[in-house]
Amino acid sequence: MTKRSPTTRPRPAPRAATAALAGGALLLTAACGGGGGGDGEVTLTIDTFGVMGYEALIERFEEEHGIQVEERNVTDVADYTPQLQQNIASGSGAGDVVAIEEANIAQFMLQKEAFVDLAEHGAADLEENFLDWKWDQGTAPDGRIVGLGTDIGGLGMCYDTELFAEAGLPTDREEVGELWPTWDEYAATGEEFTEADTGAAFMSTIQPLFRVVTAQAGGEPFQNTEGDLVIEDTPSTREAYDTVTGMSGLSAALPIWSEEWNAAIQDNAFATMPCPAWMLGHIENTAGEAGEGRWDVAAVPGGGGNWGGSFLAVPAQSEHPEEAAALAEFLTSPEGQLSAWEEANTLPSSPEALESAEVTEFTRPYFNDAPVGAIFGATAMELEPVYYGPDTQAVDDAFRAALESVEQGQATADEGWDTAVSGSERAAG
Amino acid sequence: MTAASRAPQDARRGTDRAARLRAALDTKAAPYAFIAPFFLLFGVFGLFPLLYTAWVSLHDWSLIGGNEGFIGLENYRVLLGDAKFWNALLNTLGIFAIAVVPQLLAALLLADGLNRIVRGRGLFQIALIIPYVTSIAAMAIVFSTLFGTEYGMVNQVLGVFGIDPVNWRGGRLSSWAAIAVMVDWRWTGYNTLIYLAAMQAVPKDLYEAAALDGASALRRFWRITVPMMRPTILFTVIISTIGQMQLFTEPAVFDTGGAMAGGTQGQYQTVMMLVFQEAFRYGDYGYGSAVSWVLFLVIVVLGLINVLLTGRIKGAS
Known part of the structure; x- marks a missing residue:
């Protein structure tokens, strides 16, 4: 049919309307994505990262309170924290209870009004449930209780018994611990290990050691409580840097958490690694069955220390602050922390839980039945409190890059220091 | 031509005008209506962020503090x-x-x-x-x-x-x-x-x-x-x-x-x-x-x- 008649021709108006409608419909669908239905029952969401060990606890809480709890877990804290920051800043999207990592707590402390003061929900009486420094980290100077401590990162030094035997070093964890009461002696052991020429490096990277050594010194390694950078005013920070960069020659120079680093764990390419409690699970999962019995845990050089650990907080944007606070208090109670310890080996921040037989007598079969509860618990008790300022993330990034450039031979230790300091100033200034 | 025969003619002229209007709308307006969804979406997800970013760039604006004041070209x-x-x-x-x-x-x-x-x-x-x-x-x-x-x-x-x-x-x-x-x-x-x-x-x-x-x-x-x-x-x-x-x-x-x-x-x-x-x-x-x-x-x-x-x-x- 070539002739077009007005009757068969579609009318223009509906056509235009359809097009406009289609556009509108698209926008509508986009707008409706965020909504949620309420059926009268209270449902709490809890945002967590890594492995918190809360499965059994959440089930118990649900039974006892008749409240549904949904756990939203992100594996990597580096992905988790920026998202949480945005949800807190924008005032919506965060869970009713959120986990906050130690390195980020100060940054959220700056926005303490965005969080429920847990003291209003009975948390003020719970101080004795936590190690002093852990309690202080979660409490604002004005007494507002922002975060309740969950786990801590008590330290041990993991070592590969087969590589140690090959290098003619002792393999018994007591004797190994006696090799290195100080970091200098640890470095000397490293020299001895390297001379034995096993083909493996003494350590994977110096970067995590810096975190450990600065933490052991305590105080304010990077920023003071006013938020000023004090890196160059704190002698212990430069000392830690020098101690650590002095060991560059003992390192395999593999960036932590990289694919290469994981491959090196499987390949037994390095002999020691500072091990916070939560690192054991990573070694076990990465090295797999082949690594069972190879790794053991000894005392860490330099005495106590802590690397990581978290807090639970209730954002003020929560619609159920009362119930959310109850959940946070339940999960961080000594019994709650013990349950998490049993489920995921996250070291409790509660002295009562730390001293309980469940922790002190706990051994980990994968690590030659090492009494990891006792080893980690001891370092946590003797810890110097550390203050991590609001720009810790940026400072940590700057030092990490600098330390890696030194151990990979791209910069001297002095050049690395200057880069790290100027990088920190740039980010924090 | 009588008055009686004029009336239907007027009516026809009226429908002609409507048809012409429709035809004009069809050729002139319909294309815009068709591309409108894209430009609507572009406006919301393309142009607005672009302009808003320019606005933000003229401020001291941080995640935690929010908008902390106009600073002109200081960032640049x-x-x-x-x-x-x-x-x-x-x-x-x-x-x-x-x-x-x-x-x-x-x-x-x-x-x-x-x-x-x-x-x-x-x-x-x-x-x-x-x-x-x-x-x-x-x-x-x-x-x-x-x-x-x-x-x-x-x-x-x-x-x-x-x-x-x-x-x-x-x-x-x-x-x-x-x-x-x-x-x-x-x-x-x-x-x-x-x-x-x-x-x-x-x-x-x-x-x-x-x-x-x-x-x-x-x-x-x-x-x-x-x-x-x-x-x-x-x-x-x-x-x-x-x-x-x-x-x-x-x-x-x-x-x-x-x-x-x-x-x-x-x-x-x-x-x-x-x-x-x-x-x-x-x-x-x-x-x-x-x-x-x-x-x-x-x-x-x-x-x-x-x-x-x-x-x-x-x-x-």
Whole structure:
């Protein structure tokens, strides 16, 4: 049919309307994505990262309170924290209870009004449930209780018994611990290990050691409580840097958490690694069955220390602050922390839980039945409190890059220091 | 003509007018209505963020503090003296140069080869486009593993030839090369198919005439194929420029650690990585916005240079 008649021709108006409608419909669908239905029952969401060990606890809480709890877990804290920051800043999207990592707590402390003061929900009486420094980290100077401590990162030094035997070093964890009461002696052991020429490096990277050594010194390694950078005013920070960069020659120079680093764990390419409690699970999962019995845990050089650990907080944007606070208090109670310890080996921040037989007598079969509860618990008790300022993330990034450039031979230790300091100033200034 | 017969005529004239109006609406308004959804969405997700970013860039604006006041061009002043920005721009341009130039040349040659193949061309075309349809992040993860220092396959192969392991992430050129390989892996096939389509549109009689005149295959390629494809080549150059100046995923995945630092000394931190680092890692939205606006301007300038250069070449030939 070539002739077009007005009757068969579609009318223009509906056509235009359809097009406009289609556009509108698209926008509508986009707008409706965020909504949620309420059926009268209270449902709490809890945002967590890594492995918190809360499965059994959440089930118990649900039974006892008749409240549904949904756990939203992100594996990597580096992905988790920026998202949480945005949800807190924008005032919506965060869970009713959120986990906050130690390195980020100060940054959220700056926005303490965005969080429920847990003291209003009975948390003020719970101080004795936590190690002093852990309690202080979660409490604002004005007494507002922002975060309740969950786990801590008590330290041990993991070592590969087969590589140690090959290098003619002792393999018994007591004797190994006696090799290195100080970091200098640890470095000397490293020299001895390297001379034995096993083909493996003494350590994977110096970067995590810096975190450990600065933490052991305590105080304010990077920023003071006013938020000023004090890196160059704190002698212990430069000392830690020098101690650590002095060991560059003992390192395999593999960036932590990289694919290469994981491959090196499987390949037994390095002999020691500072091990916070939560690192054991990573070694076990990465090295797999082949690594069972190879790794053991000894005392860490330099005495106590802590690397990581978290807090639970209730954002003020929560619609159920009362119930959310109850959940946070339940999960961080000594019994709650013990349950998490049993489920995921996250070291409790509660002295009562730390001293309980469940922790002190706990051994980990994968690590030659090492009494990891006792080893980690001891370092946590003797810890110097550390203050991590609001720009810790940026400072940590700057030092990490600098330390890696030194151990990979791209910069001297002095050049690395200057880069790290100027990088920190740039980010924090 | 009587009054009685006039009335229906008027009525008919009325419907005629309505029909004409409808027809006018149909041709004039309908096209706008059809493209409206795109522009609505572009307005919401393209233009508004663009303008809002410009607004944010004129403020001291952080994630935690929010808008902390108008500071005019202060962010831009800081940016001009910021070694990290210039380093990122150098990296972006460097990776662009060593990735895009070989990529487009290879695409041109591949397209020419495909144009000659008669049997199984479809199969080759599919093979070429497969890298483009794979997930960019998955591809970058695989390549990052290949370029590992200790356990990477590339170094193992180099070892067979007695070459010492290369710390791909450690050096500026080595990291650029590794990232350029990822970029080319993904985009060469895509550009090849575009070139192939353009090549097939070149009239065959031109080749026949040239062949009769005794022009060699190489001469025909450079003297007929390439000039006839100039608009297409310009298109791919501009698209590649826009895409490569915003290079992000490949170097970000290649990086170890997630700080968006682009290596221990920023060897391969691109401008987009710097934007991400400033805005989303350190929460400095004002500065991050300023960097992204300067990047936008750089892309516009590069696009204009492209057009200008191509115009020159056209004028000269």
